[in-house]
Amino acid sequence: MTGDATSARGGTGRLRIVLAVAVYAGAGLLLLATARFTRLLVPADLVFLALAAIAATGLVLIMGFSGQVSLGHAAFYGIGAYSTGILTVDQRLAPPVAMVAGLAISAAAAAVLGLAVFRLRGHFLAMATLAFGLFFFYLLTFADDLTGGNTGRGGIPRLGVGTWSVITDHRMFLVAWLVLGLGLLLASNLAASGLGRALRATGASEIAAPSSGVDVLRMRVGVFVVGALYASLAGSLYAHYVTFVSPNAFGLLTSVRFLVIATVGGLGSVWGGLVGAVLITLLAEGARWILPRFVEGGTGGYELIVYGGALVVVLVVVRRGVADAVVHALRSRRAARPDPDVREQPR
Amino acid sequence: MSELLQLVVLGVTVGAIYAMVGVGFVIINNVTGIINFTQGEYLMVSAMTATTLTLLEMPLPVTFVAVTALAAALGALLERTTIAVARGADIATLILITIGTSIAMSGIGLLIWGVDPRRYPPFTAGPPVRLGTAVISRQSLWVLAFVAVVSVALWLFFSRSLAGKAMRACAMNPVAARLQGISPRRMSTGAFALSTGIAGAAGVVLVPLTSASYNMGLPLALKGFTAAVIGGLASPLGAIAGGFLLGIAESLVSGYITSGLKEGLAFAVLFGVLVVRPRGLLGARATERV
Numbered sequence: 001m002t003g004d005a006t007s008a009r010g011g012t013g014r015l016r017i018v019l020a021v022a023v024y025a026g027a028g029l030l031l032l033a034t035a036r037f038t039r040l041l042v043p044a045d046l047v048f049l050a051l052a053a054i055a056a057t058g059l060v061l062i063m064g065f066s067g068q069v070s071l072g073h074a075a076f077y078g079i080g081a082y083s084t085g086i087l088t089v090d091q092r093l094a095p096p097v098a099m100v101a102g103l104a105i106s107a108a109a110a111a112v113l114g115l116a117v118f119r120l121r122g123h124f125l126a127m128a129t130l131a132f133g134l135f136f137f138y139l140l141t142f143a144d145d146l147t148g149g150n151t152g153r154g155g156i157p158r159l160g161v162g163t164w165s166v167i168t169d170h171r172m173f174l175v176a177w178l179v180l181g182l183g184l185l186l187a188s189n190l191a192a193s194g195l196g197r198a199l200r201a202t203g204a205s206e207i208a209a210p211s212s213g214v215d216v217l218r219m220r221v222g223v224f225v226v227g228a229l230y231a232s233l234a235g236s237l238y239a240h241y242v243t244f245v246s247p248n249a250f251g252l253l254t255s256v257r258f259l260v261i262a263t264v265g266g267l268g269s270v271w272g273g274l275v276g277a278v279l280i281t282l283l284a285e286g287a288r289w290i291l292p293r294f295v296e297g298g299t300g301g302y303e304l305i306v307y308g309g310a311l312v313v314v315l316v317v318v319r320r321g322v323a324d325a326v327v328h329a330l331r332s333r334r335a336a337r338p339d340p341d342v343r344e345q346p347r
Numbered sequence: 348m349s350e351l352l353q354l355v356v357l358g359v360t361v362g363a364i365y366a367m368v369g370v371g372f373v374i375i376n377n378v379t380g381i382i383n384f385t386q387g388e389y390l391m392v393s394a395m396t397a398t399t400l401t402l403l404e405m406p407l408p409v410t411f412v413a414v415t416a417l418a419a420a421l422g423a424l425l426e427r428t429t430i431a432v433a434r435g436a437d438i439a440t441l442i443l444i445t446i447g448t449s450i451a452m453s454g455i456g457l458l459i460w461g462v463d464p465r466r467y468p469p470f471t472a473g474p475p476v477r478l479g480t481a482v483i484s485r486q487s488l489w490v491l492a493f494v495a496v497v498s499v500a501l502w503l504f505f506s507r508s509l510a511g512k513a514m515r516a517c518a519m520n521p522v523a524a525r526l527q528g529i530s531p532r533r534m535s536t537g538a539f540a541l542s543t544g545i546a547g548a549a550g551v552v553l554v555p556l557t558s559a560s561y562n563m564g565l566p567l568a569l570k571g572f573t574a575a576v577i578g579g580l581a582s583p584l585g586a587i588a589g590g591f592l593l594g595i596a597e598s599l600v601s602g603y604i605t606s607g608l609k610e611g612l613a614f615a616v617l618f619g620v621l622v623v624r625p626r627g628l629l630g631a632r633a634t635e636r637v
Contacts, residue, residue, distance in 0.1 A: 069442070116622050123382055124625045126442065127576065131618035134569065138611040252565075256446055263443055301561075304454025311447030315440050316433045 024184070028177045031278070032170070040282070040289055043169030047241055049281045050176035051234045056261040057183050057273030058230025061190070064267035065199040066220045068118070069126040072133025073258045076228040078140065078250030079106045080235025082147060085156045085245045095159055099236040103229055110228035114221035133255045140247035152246025159240045172241050179237065180274065183230055187270040190226070199223055231258070264314050266321025275323040283310050349480035354602040355595055356478060360487040360556070362594020363494040367549035368571025369578065369586035370501065371542030376580055377518035378531075378538035381430060384445045385422075387568030388452035389543040393418045394550035394559035395456055398465040407470060411551050418547020419540040426539035431532065449564060456561035466558035486555045493552045494587065497545060501583050514538060573617040579627025588629060 031049070035041045041049075059073050083102030087093045093101070117128040140147045147153065159166040159175060166172050190196050199219050239245050257280070265276025287306040318325055368386055375383045393414040400410040429444050436444075469486040476483050504511040516524040517534045525531060550559070557563075574593050578585025593613060601609045620628055 067437075071442075120621065120625060123376075123380075123580075124621055127382065127572070128618060128621040131614050131621060135611065135614040135618055138614055142607055142611060252569075256443075259443060260447075263440060301454045301456075301458030304457060305451045306454075308447045308449070308451030308454060312429055312444050312451065315436070315444050315447065316429060 021181075024181055027274075027278075028173075032173070041285055043173060045281060045285055046173045047169055047176055049277050050173060050180050051238050051241075052258065052261055052281070053274045053277035054176070054180050054183055054234035054237070055231040055273075056258050056265065056277055057180070057187055057270065058227035058234075059258050059262040060265070060267055060270060060272040061187055061230070062224055062227035063262060064269075064272070065191075065196070065223045068220065068224070069129070069259070070224075070227070071126055071130035071252075071255050071259060072113075072136070073129075073227075073231050074250045074252070074254035075133045075136035076106045076110060076231035077235035077238070077254065077258075078136060078245075078247075079109060080232030081239040081245045081250065082140070082153070082235075083232075084236040085153050085239040086146065088157055088240075089153065089155055095157060095236075095240055099233065102236050103232050106228045106232035107225050110225045111221055114224040115217075118217055118220045118224070130252075130255075133252060137247055137251045140250065148246070150247060152244060154244045156239050156243045156245070158243060159237075166240070172237075176237055176241075179233065183233075184270055184274065191270055195219075260311055262321075264311075264318070264321060266323035266325070266327075268321065268324040269327050272321055272323040275326075276321070279322060283307065350602065351599075352479060353481040354598045356481045356483050356487075357602075358595035358598030359591060360483070360490055360594070361598065362574075362591035363490045364549060364553055364557075364567070364590070365570045365574040365593050366494055366587040366590025367497065367545055368567050369574030369590045370497070370583045371546050372572050372575040373578070373580060373583050373586045374514075374538050374542045376575075378514050379430070379535045381441050381445065382572070383539070383542070384442065384565075384568050384572075385425065385449045385452065386542065386546055386571060387564035387566070388449050388456075389418045389422060389546040389564075390550040390553070390567055391456055391559065391561065391564040392421065392452060392550070393547035394554050394563070395460045395465065395561070397551045397554055398460075398467055398559055401467040411548065414551050415544050415548040418550070419544030422543025423536050423540040426536050430539075431535065449568070453561055453564055456564075460561055462561065464558040464560040466554050469555040470552075484556070486552075490552050490556065493549070497548075498584065498587055505583070510537065570613060573613050576617055576620050577628050579629060581627070585627060585629050589627070592628070 031041070031046050032043075035043050035046055055073060055077050058076075059070060062068060062070055062073075080099070080102040083105050084095060084098040087098035087101055088095055091098075113129070113132055117125050117132075120128055141150050144150075159172075166175055235250075238249070242249075261276035261280050262272055263276070264279055265272035265274065284303070284307055287303050291302045291306070314322075368390060371386045371389075372383065375381055375386075396417060397410050397414050400413065401407075405413075425448060429448060430441065433440060433444055469484070470489050471485050473485055476485065476488065505515055506512075513524070513529045514534050514537065516527065516529055517531055521531055524534075553559070570593065571590070574590035575586040577589030577592055578587070580586075593616065596616070597609045597612060600612050
């Protein structure tokens with residue numbers, strides 16, 4: 001986030017934004033090309049990659065800003081998905097209206113959860129979010145009048161404007177990529193704002209920040225709500241893409257996946273969610289693509305081993321996350337120039 | 348009335364398993380400050396290994412000792428190769444490392460033993476034992492005896508032995524412990540070996556009751572963790588008490604209301620205790636970090 005903060009103030013700010021947009025569009029094209037010319041990814045993988053990146057960007061905001069771990073992020077993804085799914089099917093609401101309703105429900109849930117858990121520290125906070133996520137998953141299976149229980153709910157309409165309907169994977173990828181781009185823009189603006197500075201201060205020191213007049217609890221709950229909105233939006237898009245929701249997409253393993261994406265990508269840069277989503281998708285699909293060439297029969301066990309093992313290795317070796325490491329490498333090349341943000345952030 | 352007694356008996360048996368997983372969370376968290384989600388996987392690996400050894404007609408006592416030693420060695424090895432290397436990383440990273448290890452271990456389990464659940468007969472054959480108006484299976488008695496032995500052994504270990512006292516010292520004040528010549532590194536490895544060894548032994552005792560499958564680890568870890576939190580996540584005996592409480596509560600809820608509520612109960616309790624009473628349900632005095 002520090003790199004974006006510098007660019008917003010620097011004289012070359014506009015150039016950098018143009019550059020960032022170009023890089024972002026190029027990355028999207030590169031992914032499309034990968035799906036078109038290799039067997040590594042299919043277009044549907046790209047959609048899920050973009051959706052995971054949106055949700056993980058919210059988690060990067062929560063964890064990067066306030067230093068709080070969330071092991072229940074999939075719950076907000078699920079609230080978004082089920083809200084739009086149920087409202088568009090039962091109440092016949094238009095998808096955009098249902099999405100906004102989903103965002104409102106997620107925001108309310110995140111605010112209540114945040115107020116309850118942000119008095120806790122470290123482990124206890126992470127574990128309370130874990131318990132919340134597990135309980136939400138249980139509710140999905142138990143409240144079957146509303147959610148359809150384990151079988152889930154189907155018949156959710158696709159997105160569309162007028163006669164243009166999001167019927168192909170490529171169209172859905174475009175929509176998701178656009179939403180992700182807007183989300184990244186919003187996140188980097190947030191990071192560069194005075195609010196972002198106050199937020200980072202709460203993450204850096206729980207004693208110094210309140211001494212400087214920062215209302216830590218309000219800041220944390222606020223950023224938690226914003227992070228939950230990202231997940232909720234991603235969930236809504238998921239529901240309209242798959243046209244079907246069932247509990248398994250919103251359980252503990254999805255929360256873990258978002259956390260892995262955010263942590264591997266890096267919590268120190270708003271790009272962490274995107275970088276992590278690309279890396280983890282390539283890792284998972286790469287394993288699925290390569291393994292059948294070496295082993296006979298079912299590969300499920302190998303996939304779990306490669307995924308879990310690679311996760312451990314990446315976390316042990318690249319502790320700060322990949323996006324962070326890249327940002328630091330770029331910065332050390334221009335180390336001669338003093339960077340005001342480095343001094344502000346002693347971690 | 349007889350129904351109540353029977354439900355409590357069932358709950359106590361299930362709770363004993365939660366207790367054995369929960370106690371490992373506490374020992375590791377006390378010494379290293381880490382929540383080790385791999386805990387349930389050691390139980391899976393040892394339970395599955397025991398099914399294989401039983402098929403090879405290895406005598407039960409030998410299987411028990413071999414599998415316990417295997418789990419303890421595996422725990423120490425993984426601590427040395429992952430947690431110790433990443434020391435100093437933040438909480439999220441350490442928790443994720445244990446979750447990653449857990450995923451990989453369940454993959455290894457799937458690879459070696461396949462998807463079908465396995466089991467072997469109870470330790471001693473024979474009809475269930477009458478307990479007033481209730482009945483209890485013979486294997487359940489083995490499980491309870493096992494938990495009683497482990498509880499006493501842990502209490503003796505932490506209060507009488509030098510190694511146990513050194514671990515307690517590490518939990519209370521790592522800096523002071525270090526000044527007394529206690530190596531936190533060795534204590535961390537020791538805590539992992541102890542916890543995973545207990546989980547491993549529990550796995551052998553568990554199989555005849557519930558059968559074993561490659562994906563049994565994570566659900567057990569979550570229940571064991573809930574037991575540990577009920578006990579305040581600080582005292583091994585608190586975690587054991589927490590395990591019994593959770594097991595009995597689950598059994599009563601599914602007996603008197605509906606079994607569908609059981610899962611939700613555990614997670615609601617976990618959330619409620621963490622938010623309202625993070626020091627555990629059993630009172631601050633019982634949950635001093637030992």
